[in-house]
Amino acid sequence: MAYSDKVVDHYNNPRNVGTLDKSSAEVGTGLVGAPECGDVMRLQIRVNPETQVIEEAKFKTFGCGSAIASSSLATEWIKGRTVEDALAIKNTDIVKELSLPPVKIHCSVLAEDAIRAAIGDWKKKNGVAEAAPAATATAQ
Amino acid sequence: MSTVVSQVEVPAGVTLPIYMDNHATSPLDPRVLEAMMPYFTDKFGNAASRNHSFGWEAEQAVETAREQIAKLIGATAKEIIFTSGATESDNLAIKGIAEMYRERGNHIITQVTEHKAVLDTCKRLEKYGYRVTYLPVKADGLIDLEDLKRAIDDKTILVTIMAANNEIGVLQPIREIGKICHEKGVIFHTDAVQIAGKVPFNVIEDNVDVASLSGHKLYGPKGVGALYVRRRNPRVQIAAQIDGGGHERGMRSGTLNVPGIVGMGKACAIAMEEMENEAAYLRGLRDRLKAKLESELDYVHVNGSWEHRLPGNLNMSFVYVEGESLLMGINDVAVSSGSACTSATLEPSYVLKALGLGDDVAHSSIRFGLGRFNTQAEVDYVAAKVIDIVKKLRELSPLYEMVKEGIDLTKIEWQAH
Numbered sequence: 001m002a003y004s005d006k007v008v009d010h011y012n013n014p015r016n017v018g019t020l021d022k023s024s025a026e027v028g029t030g031l032v033g034a035p036e037c038g039d040v041m042r043l044q045i046r047v048n049p050e051t052q053v054i055e056e057a058k059f060k061t062f063g064c065g066s067a068i069a070s071s072s073l074a075t076e077w078i079k080g081r082t083v084e085d086a087l088a089i090k091n092t093d094i095v096k097e098l099s100l101p102p103v104k105i106h107c108s109v110l111a112e113d114a115i116r117a118a119i120g121d122w123k124k125k126n127g128v129a130e131a132a133p134a135a136t137a138t139a140q
Numbered sequence: 141m142s143t144v145v146s147q148v149e150v151p152a153g154v155t156l157p158i159y160m161d162n163h164a165t166s167p168l169d170p171r172v173l174e175a176m177m178p179y180f181t182d183k184f185g186n187a188a189s190r191n192h193s194f195g196w197e198a199e200q201a202v203e204t205a206r207e208q209i210a211k212l213i214g215a216t217a218k219e220i221i222f223t224s225g226a227t228e229s230d231n232l233a234i235k236g237i238a239e240m241y242r243e244r245g246n247h248i249i250t251q252v253t254e255h256k257a258v259l260d261t262c263k264r265l266e267k268y269g270y271r272v273t274y275l276p277v278k279a280d281g282l283i284d285l286e287d288l289k290r291a292i293d294d295k296t297i298l299v300t301i302m303a304a305n306n307e308i309g310v311l312q313p314i315r316e317i318g319k320i321c322h323e324k325g326v327i328f329h330t331d332a333v334q335i336a337g338k339v340p341f342n343v344i345e346d347n348v349d350v351a352s353l354s355g356h357k358l359y360g361p362k363g364v365g366a367l368y369v370r371r372r373n374p375r376v377q378i379a380a381q382i383d384g385g386g387h388e389r390g391m392r393s394g395t396l397n398v399p400g401i402v403g404m405g406k407a408c409a410i411a412m413e414e415m416e417n418e419a420a421y422l423r424g425l426r427d428r429l430k431a432k433l434e435s436e437l438d439y440v441h442v443n444g445s446w447e448h449r450l451p452g453n454l455n456m457s458f459v460y461v462e463g464e465s466l467l468m469g470i471n472d473v474a475v476s477s478g479s480a481c482t483s484a485t486l487e488p489s490y491v492l493k494a495l496g497l498g499d500d501v502a503h504s505s506i507r508f509g510l511g512r513f514n515t516q517a518e519v520d521y522v523a524a525k526v527i528d529i530v531k532k533l534r535e536l537s538p539l540y541e542m543v544k545e546g547i548d549l550t551k552i553e554w555q556a557h
Binding site for chain 2: 003008011012013014017019031032033034035036037038041042060061062063064067068103113
C-alpha cells in the first residue's frame, strides 16, 4: 500500500497517544470498531465544563497505518474546539487531508465515529442533550 | 511525542531491504542464471525443430532439464510435462483428470487450505457437474486421515491435497494420503510447489500419482513449471487443456520455454545437492528468529503445526497488533501478512481462518519465509526490528492496554462495521 506522506508522518509520529481517566466526569470515551474487523479505535476527550472546549484529546488504535493516521489526525483537529465544533468534522475531511485511497475510506469513517462516540459519552455523563443526529449532515 | 520509527541499528554486512518472503518467490540463483544465459542468445533454437542443429541443441537441453527435475522427485524423465508454472500445472492436473475419468466418476476431494489455483479450479468443475468435497483441517493445519477415508466413495476419481502449505508451511501427511488413495483406486495429485527442493519428496515413496512443480520457488526462473504424471502403477492419463502442435506428448501444446526449462532443471540439480545442508541451515535460522521473538514479546504464537513444517517457514501472530501496520513499521524487510488490509479482497487469510483462529489473530499474522540467501545477521536484525515495532504499536493498541488491565475482550460488545 503506497500511502501519502501525511499518513506516513502520522504513523511514524502519532500525535496525542495515551489514556485519560475514563471515570472522570470531564472525560468522554469512544471505543469503536472490532478486533475481528482489524481495527479498533479508542478516542478520549477532556472537556472544560465551563467553555465546553475539548482541552485534551488522546487516542489508541489497533489497525492499519491509515487507521492510526486517521485517529491521530482526529485528535489534532478536535483539540481546542468546542464539542459542537468537533462534531462538524466529517470523514471526508480526513480522507482529503490524508489522501486516503478508496479502500481505506472506512478508516476515516471509524475516526468520525470515534469522535461522535467520545462526545456522546461525555454528553451522557454530563446530562447534555444529544444534538440532532449529525449523520444527516451534508455529504460533501 | 511517541514515535513508531525504529532505532534498530543495521549490522555490518546487512544490506537493506532484506528479502524474507521466499514462499512468494525466491531470488534466481546466480548459477541458474549462468546456465540459462546461452539459451537466450546463441542457443535460441526451438526444441521442436527436428531437422537442424539449433533444434537438436535446444531439445538436448530440455531433456537434460527433464532428467534433473525427475531426479529431484524420484520420477523418470518421461513423466515430466513442462508448463508455464504451477498454476497451469494444477489446472492441467485437475481438469485433465476430471475430463479423462469422467466415465468413472465425478467426485473430487480437496481441502480448505489449498492454493487458489486448486480451489478455484475445483470450484469451476463444480459448475460443470462435478462434486467436490473440501476437507477441513485441524487446528494444526493438517487434515484428518479418517475424514479423507470417509469422504472417498465409488464416484471419487481424484484426491488433490498439497504437500506443503504456502502460508503456514505445514506438511500434509502425503505418504498416508497416497496410500489411502491407492487402496481405493483413486488418483492422488499433490501441489508440491513449496516442498520440492526444500525437504525430501519422492513420488514413489510418497505414493504420489501427479504433482505440480514451479521453477521460481526453488531459486529458478518464473514462467516455468512442470507436472509429474505417473506412467506405471497406476498409469495416469490426462486430457490436454491446451491444444496445438502436440508438444509434451500431446498433453501440453506450445513451444517450450527453453531458457526457463534449463533454469528450472539447473535449480533442481542444485537443490538435489544442497537440500540436506540447506534445510538444516534454514531450520537453524528460523528457530533462532522464533526464539528471539518469543523471548522479548508476550502474546505471540505460531500458526500451524510446528513439528510438521517446512524448515524455512515461520508464521506468527503478534496479537493486538494489526499486520499491515506492523509491515509498515518494518518496511525495509520484505515479509507477508495474513491481515485483510494487505489482501486485495480485504478478507483476512482463509488459511489462518481454517485453523479456527479468530479473525483478530489472522489480522495480526506475519509470514517469514527464509531462504537460501538469508544470513544470521539478517535474522538478528529482523528480530530486533520486529520486537521494537511490535512494542511500539502495542503502546498504541487499546486492545493490548485492555488485556493488560485484565479485561476480557471477548466479553465486549464490539460494533462491527
